[in-house]
Amino acid sequence: MVSNIIFLLLTLGAGIFFALNIRKIIQKIKLGKSVDRTDQKKLRWKTMAKVAMGQSKMTRKPIAGTFHIFIYLAFVITQIELIEILVDGIFGTHRFFQPSLGGLYVLSISIIEILSVLALIATFVFLARRNLLKIPRFQMPEMKGWPKLDGNIILYMEFVLVMCIFTMNGTDEVLFARGESHLAGEGSLGFAVSSWFGPMVFGGMETSTLHILERVGWWGHIIMVFSFLNYLPFSKHLHILLAFPNTFFSKLTPMGKMTNMESVTKEVKLMLDPAADPFAAPAPEEGAVPQRFGAKDVNDLSWVNILNAYTCTECGRCSEACPANTTGKLLSPRKIMMDVRDRAEELGEGIRKNGADYNDGKSLLGDYITEEELWACTSCNACVQECPVLIDPLEIILDLRRFLVMEESKMPAELATMNTNIENNQAPWQFSPTDRLNWKDEA
């Protein structure tokens, strides 16, 4: 009875703490400007099903992709077992579904066990890739310190989780064989892995020890699940949840298309309209903040950009494919995403504690992202193409450039010249527009 109450309190506590932290993240995502991404619902659902559920972009890297799918499947299928753990925990039952489901139960647990073994192998492979093989994309400068530790903590947790599952099932197999389990029957429970793993590892132990170990495995499992759940909001691992909304709200237009700035369109139309009377425009409201062109801070970006940042799991496929990064330039699209997330955290926390007018004198541009990074981008869309969860770092880079150019007139001198040439000669080079058709008569 006491354990039921402890379990219930633990579950409620974990649920509430998680919900509160998710709410905070939603508030931070909402720092971004509004943008409508609710059109073409059918295509959006399809994209989410294919890319997030179907992991369709993961296997662009066959090794990492395959092992990731192992962990993904194990994670998804294990949720079935979680239902039973919740039922058992609240009502004090033991393997509640076993008697009624029979063969189907054995099949379900066996599938979970096989996938758990695959996930365990994947965990070791991933730990090795990060720490022994030192795959370059995990060694880039932005991966020092917490991001590196974060990546490893998740893998350690996965390891412990799988160990708990096999301790729980393995000891139960031995207990069952001895007729000491809480389940009726004899012989073996028939679980694919623990029916032989259990006797092999736990076979020589005392029954009383096994009972304790079985509980350690059971409680360990659920405690790991709750810990994992509550670790998510503080970790890059949040992608396991946000990948779904992130793919749903992703950009559906061709990658080459840049977002149009409506605010600029209005002004340009006014400038080009000979009949327009500039004094006829309504005077701006008293105290109204003029709209900023481009983005200086996270709240100048769209909420989708910030959602992108919280979804990023720092895999670095973007930076690995980035031509600027590949050739030693400062730009790393992954760092751009991490900067947006870290700044949204900082500003969001400040606003939460001090109110909406909070200003810490810092900004995304300058304090996190430098101009040199922005001017290294070739807008080639390789980062966008490689992201397995449809994050778009390019949109952020270009919005920051827009601020630099339109608000601060800061740009490399050659680009200022290029702009002047376009304005005066209708071409980025200093040629006379009247010579535009000269090629026709040249030999």
Place this chain on the structure above:
Amino acid sequence: MSNIKVPTMAEMMAAGEKPDVLFWVGCAGSFDDRAKKITKAFVKLLNHCNVKFAVLGTEESCTGDPARRAGNEFLFQMQAMMNIQVLDGYEINKIVTACPHCFNTLKNEYPDLGGNYEVVHHTQLLEQLFNDGILKVEGGSFKGKKITFHDPCYLGRGNGEYEAPRMVLEKLDAELVEMKRCKSKGLCCGAGGAQMFKEAEKGNKEINVERTGDALATNPNIIATGCPFCNTMMTDGVKSFNKEEEVEVMDIAEMIANAADL
């Protein structure tokens, strides 16, 4: 004097005629010495196939692509709206261009500002001409040569067109070899996002050298391109490897025109 026929929209209009397609030459195609050769090769093909086309000539203006990507949205929209006025004034429906940057901007970005046209890349038009049986070539000097195609970002990733340039190249009876990084994984030449007009940021290598390395690893006779900027970058890249004697950088239009003895 060359023997190409290049009617302008103004001339066509004066004659009471309307072209089937407008050839948007672009700034590089109009002013850059290397790119002008591509422009002429493509015009020769249009003439050869009796395509009823016209150019805007001096009425053409930068699409605004590099200004927009360099952050100057005002300048882009000014350019776009002026161009849309000209295009709509001539009631243009269909545009072909040999520049993927112009292609992307006209196709994807002008509609937001009221300019709606059917826009095709020149390799797409050439593919169509081949499919319709209007254009026919034999391999000619390209027969048996090794050709590798460098995907322009704004044609490939930007707009999902990987096949048209390859379909056209296949007509040359040559050996088409792919680079390790190709199609959606293709590496940029380094010119996009207005980089063409500025020095590269500090790094340990030039992007065009990195990319030319990919191309040269296939041991090609010719590096085929579909973008005037890629062409410049790859040509410079080949020079940096001192391979300009052995490896040529050519636009697909130049290769087809050459094979058709134009």
